[in-house]
Each structure stands twice: as structure tokens, then as C-alpha cells.
Amino acid sequence: MRAKRFLVATAMIVLTFSSLFLSSCSSSKIATNSGGDTAERYAAALADYNKKDYDDAALTLEALMFSVRGSALEDDVLFYLAQSYFNTKQYLLSAEMYSRLLQLNAGSPYTPTAQFQLAKSHEKLSSHYEFDHEHTKKAIQQYALYIEQYPGRDSAVVAADIQTYQELLKINPANANYQDQLAVLKLESERSGSLSYAKNAIKTFRDKLARNKVSIAHQYIQLGKPKGAVIFYDEVIRFYPDTIYLEAAWKGKVDALILRKKWMEAGQALDQYLQLYPEKQDQMKGSRDKIMQNFGNS
Structure with missing residues (x-):
């Protein structure tokens, strides 16, 4: 009787370890597969984002957060996840993602936009002047940091340079250098607009705190x-x-x-x-x- 119980127990142990082994192999296979199609899933999320399907984009990007950690796609995923949250008015979550991106990679091409959008997330969370002003103060701090880190040139000077290159391209429309310079100047012009916005926002929020x-x-x-x-x-x-x-x-x-x-x-x-x-x-x-x-x- 005792020998029979021993055989049954042994069989159960073998079955248990076999199940664990198969489960481990299955999990390993899933992880490998998920790593293999990361780029495809990111592309699908980006397609949803560009179609303004921000909720679907966020779902896919959330699932990618851990699999892209330490990879070249990490700041892309964080940025578009933050943007998806912002566009669906989930400003606490967008602020968290922009902050994470800024802490992760200060040299990312998304950094200037992320800094501005972080400030704007706190702006959206800013309450009525009679209530708590945690986010009002944070918006002021983050806009001030944006102005300090990305001061830019005077907008009138940038506009004059744009006009110059537009005239040059009329004379020589095939000149690649002129085209590149004009593209850079247009980006700088957009940045000038965000700087003006940041300065006005700081004034508005300081008025709110004083009020x-x-x-x-x-x-x-x-x-x-x-x-x-x-x-x-x-x-x-x-x-x-x-x-x-x-x-x-x-x-x-x-x-x-x-x-x-x-x-x-x-x-x-x-x-x-x-x-x-x-x-x-x-x-x-x-x-x-x-x-x-x-x-x-x-």
C-alpha cells in the first residue's frame, strides 16, 4: 500500500515538473515572439496615432513599454504614449510620461517638445484661482525651464531669414542647401511660437497666483x-x-x-x-x- 502511494506521489511530482517545464518553454516562446514583432506593433500604434485613434495607440504603446526598455525605440514609445494621453485629456498620465522621457534621454530629439508638453499638461491641470495651485506652480516652473533651455532667436529675425531663403529658392528652386536651410528655419519659427506661448502662460499663471x-x-x-x-x-x-x-x-x-x-x-x-x-x-x-x-x- 505504501509502495503504491509512493508511485502515485512520484508520478504527480513528475507531472508537476513537466507542466512547469512546458509552461516555461511556452512563456519563453511568447517573449521571443513579442520581441520579434515589436517594430511591427510600434508601427501599428503609430498608424493609429496618425489616424487620431489615440485610445488604440495608447493600448499598444502601453504593452510595448517594457519590451522596448533600453532599445532605440524606447523614447519613441514614451513620446507617443505621452502624446496619446495628452490628446485624450489624461493629463496626469501625459505629465508622467513626458517626465519619464526627459529623465531617460536628455539628448532625445523629442526633448524640446516633451519639455513644452510637460508644462502644458500641468497647465491643463491648473485649477480655479480660489483652489489649490500645485499644478499652476509646476506649469510656471516647467515653462520657465523650457524658455531657459531653448531660448531661440528673435522671431522677427527668423521671419526675415525665412523670407530670404524663399526668395533665393525662387531664383534657384533646385538648390538642396536652400531647401534644407528653409526647413530648419521653419522649425525654428514654430519654436518661436511656443516660446511666446510659454512667456504668456507664465504671466497668466503668476496673475492667477496673485489673484x-x-x-x-x-x-x-x-x-x-x-x-x-x-x-x-x-x-x-x-x-x-x-x-x-x-x-x-x-x-x-x-x-x-x-x-x-x-x-x-x-x-x-x-x-x-x-x-x-x-x-x-x-x-x-x-x-x-x-x-x-x-x-x-x-
């Missing part, structure tokens, strides 16, 4: 807490002097200091305000009179 501070300061005034309001007005004055909310911050600070009956500080703030905005002299006459009257009596 957030002014809004919080106003809330403190409404709550009868002018001391808290002064803190946020000062943040705008100190950190966002280039924004459209600087004037509101200075005036708000003067009014808040008057509410606190800090007459000397209010007078100093009013002097600074009027140095920046002398056209407001008449408008602020009432505040000046109130400060002088109470300062003299204090």
Missing part, C-alpha cells in the same frame, strides 16, 4: 481680521510685483492698516502706493486726511 492671495486677503477683511489681510497683501507686493494685482494689493494694505489704526504704517504704505501710482492722488485724499488726523492725535 488668489488678494482674494484671501479680501476674505480676511470681510471676517474683520485686517491683520491677516496685510500678510497676504504683502505676499503679492513681495512675490508678484509684475502682476496686474499689485495695485490692488498696495491699496488693500493701506485700507487694512487704517482698519487696524496703524497710522504710521498706513502713512508709509500710502506714500509707497502713490509713488507707484501718482494718478491715484485724488482718489486717496480721504485716506490721507484720515491718516494725518489720527496720526496727529495719537
